[in-house]
Every structure is written in C-alpha cells, then in structure tokens.
Amino acid sequence: MAITRSTELSLRLDRIACEGHGACAELLPELLSLDEWGYPVVHSAAVPPGLAAHARRAVAACPVLALRLERSRP
Amino acid sequence: MTAESVHESTRPMPAVPADGSQPGPHGTRLLSGWFTTGRAADLADHLDRYGPLPLDRAHRGHASPLIHAVDQAGLTGRGGAAFPTARKLQAVADGRGAAVVVANAMESEPASAKDATLLQLAPHLVLDGIALAAQAVGAREAHLCVARTRQQQARELHAALAERERHRVDPVPVRLHELPHHYVSSEESALVRWLNGGDARPMSTPPRPFEKGVGKRPTLIDNVETLAHLALIARYGPAWYREAGAPDAPGTTLVTLGGAVRHPGVYEAPMGAPLGRLLAHGGGPSEPLAAVLVGGFFGSWLPANEALPTRFTKQDLAALGAGPGAGVLVALPQRACGLAETASVLAFLARNGAQQCGPCRFGLPAVGEDFAALAFGRLDVDGLRRLEHRVGLLAGRGACRHPDGASRFAATALRAFAADVERHLHHGPCPAVHQPPVLHVPTGSVPGADEWR
Numbered sequence: 066m067a068i069t070r071s072t073e074l075s076l077r078l079d080r081i082a083c084e085g086h087g088a089c090a091e092l093l094p095e096l097l098s099l100d101e102w103g104y105p106v107v108h109s110a111a112v113p114p115g116l117a118a119h120a121r122r123a124v125a126a127c128p129v130l131a132l133r134l135e136r137s138r139p
Numbered sequence: 140m141t142a143e144s145v146h147e148s149t150r151p152m153p154a155v156p157a158d159g160s161q162p163g164p165h166g167t168r169l170l171s172g173w174f175t176t177g178r179a180a181d182l183a184d185h186l187d188r189y190g191p192l193p194l195d196r197a198h199r200g201h202a203s204p205l206i207h208a209v210d211q212a213g214l215t216g217r218g219g220a221a222f223p224t225a226r227k228l229q230a231v232a233d234g235r236g237a238a239v240v241v242a243n244a245m246e247s248e249p250a251s252a253k254d255a256t257l258l259q260l261a262p263h264l265v266l267d268g269i270a271l272a273a274q275a276v277g278a279r280e281a282h283l284c285v286a287r288t289r290q291q292q293a294r295e296l297h298a299a300l301a302e303r304e305r306h307r308v309d310p311v312p313v314r315l316h317e318l319p320h321h322y323v324s325s326e327e328s329a330l331v332r333w334l335n336g337g338d339a340r341p342m343s344t345p346p347r348p349f350e351k352g353v354g355k356r357p358t359l360i361d362n363v364e365t366l367a368h369l370a371l372i373a374r375y376g377p378a379w380y381r382e383a384g385a386p387d388a389p390g391t392t393l394v395t396l397g398g399a400v401r402h403p404g405v406y407e408a409p410m411g412a413p414l415g416r417l418l419a420h421g422g423g424p425s426e427p428l429a430a431v432l433v434g435g436f437f438g439s440w441l442p443a444n445e446a447l448p449t450r451f452t453k454q455d456l457a458a459l460g461a462g463p464g465a466g467v468l469v470a471l472p473q474r475a476c477g478l479a480e481t482a483s484v485l486a487f488l489a490r491n492g493a494q495q496c497g498p499c500r501f502g503l504p505a506v507g508e509d510f511a512a513l514a515f516g517r518l519d520v521d522g523l524r525r526l527e528h529r530v531g532l533l534a535g536r537g538a539c540r541h542p543d544g545a546s547r548f549a550a551t552a553l554r555a556f557a558a559d560v561e562r563h564l565h566h567g568p569c570p571a572v573h574q575p576p577v578l579h580v581p582t583g584s585v586p587g588a589d590e591w592r
Contacts, residue, residue, distance in 0.1 A: 079343045080496040080538045100532055104497030 073137040074112040074120065078105060082131035089132050093123040111137065159189040160375040165420070166383060167407045168391050169367050173260040179295075182302045185263035192267055193373050194274055194310060203232060205275045209369060211377035213389045218243055218325075218362030219437060219464050221453045224369065227359060230349045231276040234357025240273045240281040240311075241334065241353065241360045245318065245325030247286065249487075249581050250435040250467045253393035254363050256405040258285075258292060261367065262299040266313065268366025271373045273311045276359050281313045283363075284330050286320035293317055321586050322436075322491035326539050327360040329493075338591035340493040341539035362465075364393055385411030388452035392463070395435075396421035398470040398577050399428060408451075415447035417468060430471045430555045432578070434464025436484050437544040440477065440555035443470075460551055469578060476571035478514040478559050481552035483580045485510050488545045490585050498536040503545050505529055510549060513560065515568055523564060527553065 076096065085103035095116055097105050112120045112134065124132045163171025172180040172188055180188070210225035231238050242265065246254040258265060266283075273281045283300075285293055296315050303309050316334065318324055324339035331352045333339040352358025361369075368390060372380050381389040388411035397403045401422025408420050414431060418424060431446035433439055439461035441449070449455050456462050471477055485507040492499035509526035512518040518526070530553070533546035553560060562569060 080498070080536065081343050083497060085497050100498070100502065102497060102501040104501070104536070106532060106536070 074117055074134050075110045075137045076107060076112060076120065077110070077133045077135050078107060079131045079133070082129050084129050084131070086128050088126035088128070089123040092126055093119050096120070097123070105132075159371065160379055162383070165407070166391065166409065168371060168383070169257060169261055169264060169364070169393065170405075170407045179260050180263060182263055182299070182306060182308070185261070185267075189264070189267075189370075189374060192270055192308060194271065203228075203275045205271060205369075205373050206232065208372050208377050212372045212380040213377075214365065214368055214372060214380070215453065216362055217364040217368070217392060217466065219248075219434070219462075221463050224361065224365055227349060227361070228272065228275055231357045231359040234349065236356060238273075238276040238278040238357045238359060239353040240269055240276065240278045241327075241330055241348075241358060242269050242281070242283045242363050242366055243325060243327065243330060243360055244283060244285045244292075244363045245320075245330070246465075247320065247322045247325040248435040248437060248465050248467060249579065250397055250432070250469055251395045251465045253395050253405045253466055255289065255292060257364055257367060257393060258296065262296060263303070264367040264370050265363045266299060266303060266309070267370035267373075268361075268363075268368070269313055270309045270311065271370055272359060272361065272366060276357070278359070279311055281311050282334055282353070283313055283315050284318055284334075285315065286324075287317040288320040319586075319591055321493075321591070322488070323493045323539060323541050324591070326541075328539065330360060331358060333592075340495060340591050341541070343538045384409045385450070385452065387411065387454065388450070392451070392466055394420070394466040394468055396468050396470075397579075398432070399425045399472040400470050401425045411450050411452050413448050413450055414468060417451055418447070418470060424470055425472075427473045428470050429473045429475065430477055432467070432469040432471065433461045435467035435469070436488060436548065438462070438464045438467060439547055439551040440471075440481070441551070442555045460547070460554075471577055474571060475574065475577045476514065476559065476569050477552060477556035478510070478563060479568075479572040480576055480578050481549065481556070482507070482510040482514040483576055484578060485545060485549060487580045488541070488548070490583065492537075492541050493539070493591075494585065496537045496542070498533055498542045502529060502533050502536075503542060506533065506545065506549055510552075513563055515572055517567060518564065520564065523560070 087099050087103050090097040090099045096109050124134050164174040167174050206225050206228045214224040215221040244254050269281050318333055318339045326341045328342040329339045331348050332342050334353045348358040348360050384390045390410050391407050392410050395405050406420040408417050428443035430440050430442050489503040489507040506529050530546050530549045533542040
C-alpha cells in the first residue's frame with residue numbers, strides 16, 4: 066500500500082457554537098441543509114475533492130466559527 | 140432510595156466469617172454485606188468482609204495486573220454505555236503525565252436508584268475502586284461527583300472518606316464534589332467542565348476526557364458501580380468474576396425495577412439473564428404487561444412479548460434497538476397508556492437539555508408537543524408524519540447524546556405502541572390517559588443560566 070498523506074477533508078460542526086445563521090447550507094447545499102429552525106443537518110461529513118473550494122467558503126462564511134474543515138484521519 | 144426499599148423479604152442474618160469471594164444470599168456480591176448484616180457497611184465491616192486494599196496489583200502501565208484482570212473479567216461500564224472498562228483504563232494509563240480519576244455518582248436518571256443504594260450500603264467498595272483505578276492509571280488525585288440535592292448521601296460519604304483518612308487507607312486524596320442536579324449534568328464532559336470551574340453542562344468533543352480532561356490531564360471517568368466491581372476483581376480475579384453471569388456478559392449487575400412489579404427496588408442480578416428473569420428478582424409482574432422500558436428515560440420501549448425472553452446483554456438488546464443503560468427496567472401494565480407515559484417523559488427531556496444546541500432547544504420541545512397532541516389531544520396523519528420526521532432529525536445533532544436519547548425514546552414508543560398510535564389517531568385519547576401515570580416524571584422548569592454552577 067502506498068504511504069500517502071490523506072487528502073480527504075471532512076466537516077466538523079461545533080453544535081454549541083452554532084447559532085443557526087444558515088450561511089453554510091446556502092454555500093454548500095450538496096452536503097448540508099437546514100432544519101425547520103435553521104440549524105444545519107449534515108448529510109455527509111466527508112468532502113469530495115470537487116467540493117473542497119465550496120466547503121472552504123462555507124467555513125469562512127460562518128459568523129461564529131462553528132464550522133471547520135479537518136483532514137480526515139485514515 | 141433507602142436501604143429498606145431493597146428486597147423487603149430480606150431478613151438480617153448472622154454474620155459469616157470474612158470471605159467476600161463467597162456470594163451472599165441471592166447470589167449477591169456488591170450487596171452481600173447488606174443481605175448478611177442488614178446494615179450499611181462501615182470501614183470495619185468492609186475490611187472484615189473483603190480484607191485490605193490489594194494495591195500491589197494495581198501499578199501503572201502496560202503490565203498493570205489490575206488492567207489485565209479487568210480485561211480478562213470482561214467488565215463493562217455500568218453508567219449506560221457498557222464500554223469495556225479495561226480499554227478505558229489503558230487509554231488513560233497510556234496518556235501523558237499524571238492522570239485524574241473521576242467517579243460518577245450523579246445518577247440523574249429519574250428511574251434509577253442503584254448508585255444511591257450502592258453508595259448507601261457499600262460505600263467502601265466504591266471508594267476502594269477509586270483508589271485501585273487511581274493506582275492503575277497513575278493518578279495523583281481523584282474526585283467523587285454526587286448530586287447536590289442528596290444531602291444525606293453527601294454526609295454519609297464525607298463520613299466514609301474521613302474514616303478512611305483516619306486509617307490511611309487511600310494512596311491518593313479523594314475529594315467529594317456536590318454538583319447541580321440536572322439530567323445532563325451526569326454526562327462525562329459536564330463533570331470535566333464543572334471540575335475545571337465551569338458549568339455542569341456537556342461540552343463539544345473531541346478532545347475526549349481520556350485525552351484531555353480535568354486540568355487538561357488524561358482523565359478516567361467511571362460510574363461508581365463499575366468501580367465497585369473493579370474492587371472485587373482486584374481481590375478475587377477474573378475467573379471468580381466470570382463465575383456469575385454469562386460468557387458474553389459476565390458478572391453481576393445492579394438493576395432498578397419499577398412499574399408493575401410486585402416489589403419495586405434495587406436488586407443485584409446476573410448479567411445476561413432474560414429480562415423476565417430479572418423482573419422475577421422483584422417478584423415478577425404484578426399484572427399483565429404491555430411493554431418494558433429498558434434503560435430508563437435514556438432508554439427504549441420494548442413490547443413485553445419481545446422484552447421478557449431477551450437476554451440482558453449489550454448485543455441481544457442492540458438487536459432490538461435497546462441497550463442495558465444504567466440497569467433500569469420499568470414494567471408497563473396493559474391498563475396504562477404508553478403514549479401518555481412517553482409524552483410526559485419527552486416533555487421532561489425537552490425541559491432538561493443543556494439549552495446549548497439548536498436541536499435540543501427547538502427540535503426536542505417540538506417533538507414533545509407533537510407527542511402530547513398524539514397522546515392527549517388530536518394529531519392527524521400529517522401531524523404524525525411531521526413527528527416522525529422531527530424524531531429522525533434529532534439523533535447525532537447535539538454536542539452530547541441527549542437528543543439521541545430522546546429520539547430513540549420517541550421512536551421506540553411509536554413502534555412498541557403502534558396499535559395505540561392508530562387508535563389515538565382515529566379516535567382520540569384513550570381512557571387510560573386520565574389515570575395516574577406509571578412512570579414518575581419529575582416536574583420543574585428549564586434550569587436558569589445561573590443554575591448550572
């Protein structure tokens with residue numbers, strides 16, 4: 066097996082910090098939606114390479130820094 | 140719960156010569172002192188029965204004989220998650236620097252009384268477990284967390300700790316802490332947060348406490364019953380431990396039996412026994428049963444015909460969407476309304492979240508209201524669909540597992556009481572909703588922001 070650093074990205078949401086602003090779901094509807102009160106529902110935490118730029122924008126748009134992007138542990 | 144509420148048919152018997160490895164009446168281990176003498180064990184009683192602390196078997200590290208013995212014994216956590224205790228011990232022992240031990244006696248589950256009973260009747264078994272675990276993981280401090288509302292319990296534990304200090308029993312100091320008594324305050328990250336000077340409310344994880352807990356140190360958090368079993372395993376070994384219970388669910392466990400059983404109370408029973416046999420410890424059902432609530436308010440409803448033959452193991456219960464939890468079994472009689480009981484509990488769970496995460500602040504109250512409409516008033520088919528959707532959206536969406544518990548409680552009720560759901564949908568509430576409830580649900584409002592410290 067080739068030894069390479071994992072480039073898989075995954076979303077991590079701090080549920081306590083989240084205030085339901087909803088910017089993340091607007092910028093990343095492929096992976097996130099909102100419940101009826103505006104709080105995010107994560108449909109898939111794994112971020113496909115093609116969505117990495119959108120995921121970064123969603124992370125940057127959160128006004129309370131509740132959304133983060135992490136390199137998945139292999 | 141008082142000592143008197145342990146089995147009423149028990150009579151004090153003459154004291155037998157000290158050998159705690161011999162099971163007491165009814166196969167008891169943790170509670171054998173009570174069943175033999177009929178009184179709470181002080182330090183002298185305790186030492187007579189079990190002998191001194193075997194601290195030599197509990198040094199830190201990979202070769203810790205105690206961690207190995209706990210692993211061989213197959214001890215699992217008795218606080219609810221049934222996680223292998225040895226793995227937790229090893230993870231903390233492998234951490235960097237001095238560790239911390241926290242004994243969790245918060246017992247916030249309203250239907251449970253086993254931790255309070257154990258601490259009342261055999262406090263020194265628990266305190267031995269704390270000392271031995273501290274030695275095994277390399278801790279220099281230990282904390283025992285109890286609910287602030289149980290003043291009598293705190294007094295008794297202070298006295299027990301003072302007695303041990305006088306006789307220099309414990310190798311590390313054990314501090315007793317009285318925390319706010321809220322449902323989610325017993326969650327392990329809430330204990331860490333409180334001990335670090337914050338609110339007794341759950342935190343976002345990771346880091347998990349075993350990595351970075353009290354004072355940022357590797358922290359072992361175990362339920363007090365787990366620690367009491369550990370104290371016996373340290374003395375008598377894994378082969379002895381496995382003489383009770385089943386190969387896939389060894390040892391004994393404390394259970395709190397409630398509802399329609401002849402003698403509700405706390406009992407010690409073999410793990411892996413069918414639920415029907417566990418209920419027999421309390422005299423069996425007092426009337427025909429509709430369902431059994433397994434695990435308390437954080438648990439699952441199972442139809443009686445499914446529940447009674449099912450073995451009390453993590454695997455067997457998981458196959459039915461349930462788990463051993465903290466050993467609570469509530470027998471629901473056929474005359475009761477399972478939907479009304481569920482609605483009251485969901486309203487309690489909604490009031491008793493930490494009010495930190497969106498799903499608990501909004502989703503849980505909405506589920507509670509929908510369920511109350513189903514049980515007590517009118518809910519149409521669209522309403523039921525909305526309820527099911529909301530229930531499905533709760534799980535996995537909080538910092539802690541509180542919404543997951545509420546979701547499971549509601550989902551298993553809709554399944555176990557499916558025939559009642561149909562009747563309520565089409566004919567409104569059944570007559571049973573006006574009867575006094577079987578489950579005792581504490582009243583009280585949402586804790587204020589200043590009530591968490």
